[in-house]
Amino acid sequence: MKITRRDLAFIVVILALSITLYIHVQEHHLPPGKNIRKDLPEKVDKYVGLYVPPKAAATVSQTREESATVPEIKLPNIEAPLGQTQEPPAGIAGAEESQQMRDFIMWCKKRGIKLVGIKKEVNDFYYNGAAEEDFLPFDDIPNLHEVAAGLYEIPDPLLEAMEGKTFYLSHLRGRGYTVLGSWSDKNILANMDRGCILEQPLTKRQTIHEFAHILDYHGIQGVYEDPNNYWWYLKGVRDEIFAVGFAYDPRLRALPAGYMDVYSTANAAENFAQHFMYYILYGPEFRKKAQDDVLLQKKYDFFKKDLFNYLDYGL
Numbered sequence: 339m340k341i342t343r344r345d346l347a348f349i350v351v352i353l354a355l356s357i358t359l360y361i362h363v364q365e366h367h368l369p370p371g372k373n374i375r376k377d378l379p380e381k382v383d384k385y386v387g388l389y390v391p392p393k394a395a396a397t398v399s400q401t402r403e404e405s406a407t408v409p410e411i412k413l414p415n416i417e418a419p420l421g422q423t424q425e426p427p428a429g430i431a432g433a434e435e436s437q438q439m440r441d442f443i444m445w446c447k448k449r450g451i452k453l454v455g456i457k458k459e460v461n462d463f464y465y466n467g468a469a470e471e472d473f474l475p476f477d478d479i480p481n482l483h484e485v486a487a488g489l490y491e492i493p494d495p496l497l498e499a500m501e502g503k504t505f506y507l508s509h510l511r512g513r514g515y516t517v518l519g520s521w522s523d524k525n526i527l528a529n530m531d532r533g534c535i536l537e538q539p540l541t542k543r544q545t546i547h548e549f550a551h552i553l554d555y556h557g558i559q560g561v562y563e564d565p566n567n568y569w570w571y572l573k574g575v576r577d578e579i580f581a582v583g584f585a586y587d588p589r590l591r592a593l594p595a596g597y598m599d600v601y602s603t604a605n606a607a608e609n610f611a612q613h614f615m616y617y618i619l620y621g622p623e624f625r626k627k628a629q630d631d632v633l634l635q636k637k638y639d640f641f642k643k644d645l646f647n648y649l650d651y652g653l
């Protein structure tokens with residue numbers, strides 16, 4: 339077959355038309371994900387500062403369901419910070435993490451322990467009290483697994499001191515605080531539940547230490563007529579063993595006999611809380627030091643026989 343000039347021209351025109359059509363389709367009918375125009379609204383919103391991730395509402399309501407243990411605290415409709423995705427963590431690790439989270443929430447719920455996320459400093463809570471806008475969904479708070487790991491170490495009978503109380507879990511850095519009561523008429527810790535404020539970085543040590551204050555003040559000493567004063571009969575022994583008979587010096591170099599660390603010499607309450615924490619997390623060290631330290635041995639035996647039902651840790 340012979341190709342004439344006319345045929346050639348025809349082919350060129352067809353080719354040119356095809357290319358034009360192809361470009362047109364590319365510009366106007368690409369899947370949304372590939373269209374550069376799609377980025378525009380996000381960019382504009384980012385600069386205006388009004389970008390609300392579409393899943394924010396779903397996340398909040400999901401958290402509400404999970405935190406059915408906190409009926410009196412309504413979680414506010416919080417916009418996620420800019421640039422932070424609202425997607426749940428992807429992959430198997432993420433799924434496992436959220437399962438562990440759900441397990442922990444259920445675990446607390448069964449024990450009547452409330453979990454609340456917060457975004458305000460302790461001093462602010464102390465003087466201005468708690469309001470709805472101070473609360474956050476607690477399940478995206480960093481290091482929450484440390485709180486779970488710490489509480490899982492504590493035997494159930496002792497956790498009864500915490501029943502009906504709240505762990506306020508903070509996004510902010512700090513050292514934690516025990517909320518022994520709430521005095522709205524005096525504007526002190528107004529509208530707060532009894533319990534503990536735990537601050538970043540959340541650790542097992544901090545969790546167990548703050549819980550120990552609740553056990554000590556409410557469980558043993560029964561301050562502010564706490565209903566969970568189940569260990570009232572231990573008050574005398576507690577006062578005798580944990581009294582600190584000298585002034586606190588945080589820079590103390592030589593540790594006096596009877597103490598695992600300097601902070602526990604601050605006062606009777608810190609003495610109790612620190613040694614309670616050492617009993618659980620540093621069992622072998624505590625036992626070893628107690629071998630030739632009469633006061634430390636007394637402390638160890640007090641925990642072992644009177645509170646932990648002869649449970650030794652780290653054996």
Ligand SMILES: [Zn+2]
Pocket residue numbers: 547551607608611
């Ligand atoms: Zn303390």
